[in-house]
Amino acid sequence: MKRRDFLRNTALASGAFLIPAFLKPLEALANGQLSGYKNLVVIQLSGGNDGLNTIIPYGNDIYYQKRKTIAINQTDIIKLNDMQGLNPSLSALKEIFDQGWMSIINSVGYPNPDRSHFRSMDIWQTASDSNQFLTTGWIGRYLDSNCQTCKNPYTAIEVDDTLSLAMKGTAMKGIAVQDPNKLYQATREPFFKDLLHDCGSDHLNEDNLGYLYKTMIETYSSADYIQKTSKTYNVSAEYPPTPLGNQLKTVSKFINSGLQTRVYYVSLSGFDTHVGQQNQQGRQLKIYGDAVAAFVKDLKQTGKLEDTLVMTFSEFGRRVEQNASNGTDHGTANNVFIFGGRLKKAGIFNDAPDLTQLDNGDLKYKIDFREVYATLLDKWLDVNNSQILNKSFNGLGFV
Amino acid sequence: MDNFKQIKHLYARAGFGLRFEDRKVNEHFSVKKAVKDLFKTSDVNDPISTVQGNTDYNAIMKGDVLARKQFLQEQRQQEKDLNLAWIQKMSATEAQLREKMTLFWHNHFACRSREALFAQQLNNIQRTHALGNFRDLVLEVSKSPAMLQILNNQQNHKGHPNENFARELMELFTIGRGNYTEKDVKESARAFTGWGFNKDGEFLVRPFLHDGDQKTFLGKTGNFAGEDIINTLLEQKQTAYFISNKLYKYLVNEIPDPLHVNAMADVFYKSNYEIKPLLEYVFTSDWFYEDKNTGNIVKSPVELIVGLNRQFYITYQRPDVLLEFQRTLGQILFYPPNVAGWPGGRNWIDSSSLMYRLKIPSMVLNGGLIDFAGKADPEDEAYLATVRNRQTLVNTKVQAQPDWPKFLGDIPKNLSNTAIAQFILEPTLGKAMQNTVDHSTNIKTLVIEIVSTPEYQLC
Numbered sequence: 001m002k003r004r005d006f007l008r009n010t011a012l013a014s015g016a017f018l019i020p021a022f023l024k025p026l027e028a029l030a031n032g033q034l035s036g037y038k039n040l041v042v043i044q045l046s047g048g049n050d051g052l053n054t055i056i057p058y059g060n061d062i063y064y065q066k067r068k069t070i071a072i073n074q075t076d077i078i079k080l081n082d083m084q085g086l087n088p089s090l091s092a093l094k095e096i097f098d099q100g101w102m103s104i105i106n107s108v109g110y111p112n113p114d115r116s117h118f119r120s121m122d123i124w125q126t127a128s129d130s131n132q133f134l135t136t137g138w139i140g141r142y143l144d145s146n147c148q149t150c151k152n153p154y155t156a157i158e159v160d161d162t163l164s165l166a167m168k169g170t171a172m173k174g175i176a177v178q179d180p181n182k183l184y185q186a187t188r189e190p191f192f193k194d195l196l197h198d199c200g201s202d203h204l205n206e207d208n209l210g211y212l213y214k215t216m217i218e219t220y221s222s223a224d225y226i227q228k229t230s231k232t233y234n235v236s237a238e239y240p241p242t243p244l245g246n247q248l249k250t251v252s253k254f255i256n257s258g259l260q261t262r263v264y265y266v267s268l269s270g271f272d273t274h275v276g277q278q279n280q281q282g283r284q285l286k287i288y289g290d291a292v293a294a295f296v297k298d299l300k301q302t303g304k305l306e307d308t309l310v311m312t313f314s315e316f317g318r319r320v321e322q323n324a325s326n327g328t329d330h331g332t333a334n335n336v337f338i339f340g341g342r343l344k345k346a347g348i349f350n351d352a353p354d355l356t357q358l359d360n361g362d363l364k365y366k367i368d369f370r371e372v373y374a375t376l377l378d379k380w381l382d383v384n385n386s387q388i389l390n391k392s393f394n395g396l397g398f399v
Numbered sequence: 400m401d402n403f404k405q406i407k408h409l410y411a412r413a414g415f416g417l418r419f420e421d422r423k424v425n426e427h428f429s430v431k432k433a434v435k436d437l438f439k440t441s442d443v444n445d446p447i448s449t450v451q452g453n454t455d456y457n458a459i460m461k462g463d464v465l466a467r468k469q470f471l472q473e474q475r476q477q478e479k480d481l482n483l484a485w486i487q488k489m490s491a492t493e494a495q496l497r498e499k500m501t502l503f504w505h506n507h508f509a510c511r512s513r514e515a516l517f518a519q520q521l522n523n524i525q526r527t528h529a530l531g532n533f534r535d536l537v538l539e540v541s542k543s544p545a546m547l548q549i550l551n552n553q554q555n556h557k558g559h560p561n562e563n564f565a566r567e568l569m570e571l572f573t574i575g576r577g578n579y580t581e582k583d584v585k586e587s588a589r590a591f592t593g594w595g596f597n598k599d600g601e602f603l604v605r606p607f608l609h610d611g612d613q614k615t616f617l618g619k620t621g622n623f624a625g626e627d628i629i630n631t632l633l634e635q636k637q638t639a640y641f642i643s644n645k646l647y648k649y650l651v652n653e654i655p656d657p658l659h660v661n662a663m664a665d666v667f668y669k670s671n672y673e674i675k676p677l678l679e680y681v682f683t684s685d686w687f688y689e690d691k692n693t694g695n696i697v698k699s700p701v702e703l704i705v706g707l708n709r710q711f712y713i714t715y716q717r718p719d720v721l722l723e724f725q726r727t728l729g730q731i732l733f734y735p736p737n738v739a740g741w742p743g744g745r746n747w748i749d750s751s752s753l754m755y756r757l758k759i760p761s762m763v764l765n766g767g768l769i770d771f772a773g774k775a776d777p778e779d780e781a782y783l784a785t786v787r788n789r790q791t792l793v794n795t796k797v798q799a800q801p802d803w804p805k806f807l808g809d810i811p812k813n814l815s816n817t818a819i820a821q822f823i824l825e826p827t828l829g830k831a832m833q834n835t836v837d838h839s840t841n842i843k844t845l846v847i848e849i850v851s852t853p854e855y856q857l858c
Contacts, residue, residue, distance in 0.1 A: 046775070046777060046780055047777070047780030047781070047784060048780070117777035117780060118511065118734075118736065118737065118776065118777045119737055121777045122736060122737050131566070133737055133738070133739035135739075135742035135746055153750060160774065161727065161751065161774075162726075162727060162729065162751055162752065162774055163749045163750070163751055163752065164774070165736070167749075168746065168749060173749040173750070174749075175749070175750040175751070176749070176750065176751040186754055186758070187754070191848060191851060192757065194831075194834075194835065195831045195835070195852060195853070196831075197831075198830055198831035198834045198835070199829065199830065199831040207695055208653075208695050208696070208697055208744075208745065208857055209694075209695070209826050209829075209853060209854065209857060211745055211748065212697075212748060212753065212853035212856055212857075213853055215748055215749070215750060215753050216753060216853060218750065219750040219753065219754065222750065267774065269774075269775050269780055270780065270784050271780065271784065272780030272781040272784045273784050274467070274781055274784075275464050275467050275468075275784075276464050280784050284784075315777065325463070325464070325467065
């Protein structure tokens, strides 16, 4: 009988505990610890987004020569300066860019690039060298660093059903929460609860069984904390009705309710555009641009943009020259986007990619992606980057 | 530890767990007899032959959208078929030691191949030599199209050596990091120049691409070919140690005991890399049955699923659900995260994966709904990009059918609730488990509760 409840309950989970929005700021402010509490939101674009058709180097003729059928028409491009412009599907980001809330870092990559999706994604998520295999992710190692604000699993939340390698450390791991109510219900199912209630302290050893029980207990209390805290805030801003829109809306709910989370992680897939790229990529970019614009504007409205930094990356860019199927093949360096209300250097951060000095048809990277991570770690998450990246990086001046 | 507990432990580690059905047979076996029996039932080498041929690359070369989409669909279907064929083989086979070791080599020689036929071929090589000779295994793996392809040996040419394969051969497959120099990598890469395969997936040495000059490798100089490099690596006792250490972590304890591993390496080296004597040595050593080496290894997702399938004789009306479980729990067969394989141990466990692990057994045994979706693998992106509506299916029915009559029928009549729990679980029962067990009146409910615990995650 318990079993049946166990199953039915989860399927019925719903957002039943919404509290009127006007109550929330009081509660949030009462929390005291909130001022200056900085958040990082990582958005992963999976599949290798074609950066050259995202931030288009329209001022360079080579772009049009190499991409005869998939280049974006000059007239359609949303120009940012006399060299680069936005793909028209990212029109929603123009306003964000103009407000000084967006920074575009060109030619980000790493030495000896790997063109396999899984390997390159692994490298980005673990922040390893290209010939090194790490079993922990960079955000996971941030949690491991035992900094002041990273003691709980909910310090890093992935808005998803499963947890990415980026979020897994040796001792600490983040938590995956697609829906706080659903997670809460799942941990309150009778059998789960009974086990924890009865387990006492005899299971909390250093062995693997102890580790499993400890994880269960942390999940149990994190689920409670996340659900109770986040239900105090109701997002009133409009978000596009896409999965990414919903995920960012959830992040907004978490941030605005005062959740003591430092890092949020969300992903959007579908960028591996070998064939018929224009439509496919356009569709995905629109989902991305519309959701991010809504998110940034929402945070501006609630006064949280100053405390939030958003970083978007993809595991690699595409080759400069298009292929025969109106698509592009796996490449190397790519652009990274940063959004936030306190950018030191907004706009286009560095020179547009060099389309003449290529490495076997691929862009040469100018900035190691770990320089970007180092900046985030040092200047935003207040930890020493060398501790987490296993060597020291100077960082960049975007924040 | 009593004899029966030892046998149960042996099956938990050398196979995918003891069933009540097996208990009837080997309850009174000595450990020695049980080990012998394990090898005997694994004498059979039954390869997987689900994938008949590679998908037609010509279609994709033509470059039209429809052909490409169809190609990707076929490719995915083949990968799916192969994955399920293996899961089902592990779930039903009597040769469980062979499959368990195939799974070990699958992770040791971790390789992704988009050609399902090549992936199947590599899997069969690992199965054939799973209990045979490690030298033969390394050699066959090195010559397999899947490995030649993934580690770029196809592009390893005289004058333009590609070091990828040579490096991984040393770092991951044989002697391990720190036991060779960069110079050794460069020199050995030259020995493998020209190794490749033809369009039918047959190994060949292309003499015009092979560098026939002298090489100096690990202190020896000669006109080495690939075989010589492998032989030289196996002459180093470090290779026997490296493999023993990894095997110890798989079969005995995640924290290796150097004394035991050394003893294993001795056996392995002396037997000229025969795998069977090494395993026999482990399974008949007293330390293998020590308390600290029981009930403390985190089952991999595949071991968890297979163990459940075996124990309850589950048939899936919609076998795709087995792939969904693998995706959600973080281990898709034939899709290791990188050439170093799945890290295993506590890496399998995080808040969400543990919750699903606790939930999946009851979903399977009690006809539940799946209301979660795992992330797509990065390699699926090309396919996903072609699909307009890529909302992953959630709220699908598991549609699995355990054979309850068989399972319940094999439980001895007089067995107490506690004894049933002790049989299904490897760790000792704690207070929480004991409480659950004591309060249970219905045996089916009891069993479902037993397999929905943290204890069940361990073997």
